[in-house]
């Protein structure tokens with residue numbers, strides 16, 4: 001376990017020593033502030049609108065950070081050849097995968113805490129309420145989703161050597177699931193037969209990332225989601241993360257690293 | 260004497276990924292044996308298969324057939340690598356870390372205790388003369404400094420066997436001398452050193468035994484004296500063994 005934490009530590013260290021991470025951080029902070037400054041009138045509709053945009057911004061930024069960081073990890077190790085002195089030590093390839101995953105996930109978690117803190121301060125200063133539990137649920141769900149995404153990107157980065165292609169494909173997959181994944185079953189009903197079964201099959205077969213976007217709750221202050229649902233969603237995310245990490249390990253386990 | 264490192268009928272084919280699926284045979288049934296406490300030089304022209312042999316021993320490349328063993332354990336088991344130190348050829352260590360942080364990271368991978376870790380890191384940085392640069396990021400290092408970080412990293416677990424791929428490449432004469440001194444010191448401590456090199460002069464001075472391979476085949480193995488017997492020096496013997504014909508002088 002210490003080996004996995006040591007590997008994760010290197011991932012996090014790299015992130016805060018690279019400038020691009022800060023750029024995104026500062027950009028989101030500035031935009032969030034700007035968006036809130038637009039709102040001179042205490043109009044409820046406008047406040048909702050601003051909150052909606054800010055949440056979307058947080059979502060996109062954290063996805064960018066998670067995907068871009070993760071896609072780079074293993075290819076960079078191979079490019080710089082640091083994977084060789086590393087694997088020459090008593091560490092298994094499974095531990096390398098686990099360490100990379102943990103590092104990226106913790107880094108994403110740190111980013112989320114900062115983002116949601118900004119958001120909570122701004123939203124609450126307008127609305128004069130502090131629905132802390134609700135914010136926690138929203139952030140937690142997003143962190144669960146990022147676990148699935150990071151595991152998926154790690155899997156992709158083993159098969160596609162170029163981090164840019166891994167990132168692009170991951171973005172398309174994640175955005176696709178978020179936008180249409182939840183509607184596939186309804187779309188299926190309006191289709192002729194072979195297509196209907198295929199779409200319905202796909203619906204049951206993909207990780208439903210769209211469940212993790214709690215923006216409506218936050219925007220309309222709808223109160224908390226039941227903890228049972230949160231727990232179920234957490235377990236569902238854990239299962240998908242496990243599946244993707246296992247597939248990543250299977251691909252990496254026998255990979256000839258010199259080609 | 261116990262055998263520390265051994266390969267038996269080791270064959271490695273690289274399969275290209277293009278549509279012709281051509282295979283490149285890098286090693287053809289290589290038999291090697293390195294005994295405890297010796298400094299063993301592994302020689303051969305460019306592309307002879309030295310790095311490939313080491314890659315098999317470290318588990319990076321699966322052998323097509325044959326076996327490799329370290330301390331009697333098949334190299335396919337990670338545990339075979341617990342007591343070895345490895346210096347790869349041309350590696351660019353994590354640029355954003357300092358030398359000290361890099362060594363600390365590797366020490367954690369070996370599960371060293373914290374007190375022991377600090378002591379070793381200080382000693383190793385002194386050994387490779389990087390104390391003054393220990394707190395600078397590795398990206399600011401010169402090539403020779405990076406090579407010395409590599410050497411320090413190979414020694415972090417106080418290994419019984421060192422596998423060094425061209426340890427002196429990229430070093431100035433002084434740096435080379437230091438590396439030779441370090442190898443000598445390791446030998447005096449009873450460690451086994453297996454290294455590849457193109458510097459036949461230095462091989463002559465520090466090796467107990469050498470092996471020469473060419474096109475993936477073992478051509479000669481023995482002490483420096485045995486191999487250079489009947490030749491002016493090791494270099495002449497090497498050239499003869501790998502079939503080098505001196506070209507006629509240009510008019």
Ligand SMILES: Nc1ncnc2c1ncn2[C@@H]1O[C@H](COP(=O)(O)OP(=O)(O)OP(=O)(O)O)[C@@H](O)[C@H]1O
Nearest residue numbers: 258259273283285304305306307308309310311312
């Ligand atoms: N990943 C690879 N894919 C295909 N062929 C390879 C690969 N790695 C090495 N080879 C081939 O295998 C042969 C042996 O290469 P190797 O790197 O082991 O040589 P070497 O003895 O270390 O040479 P050098 O002194 O230049 O470092 C060469 O012909 C090389 O072209």
Ligand SMILES: [Mg+2]
Nearest residue numbers: 309310311348
């Ligand atoms: Mg080589």
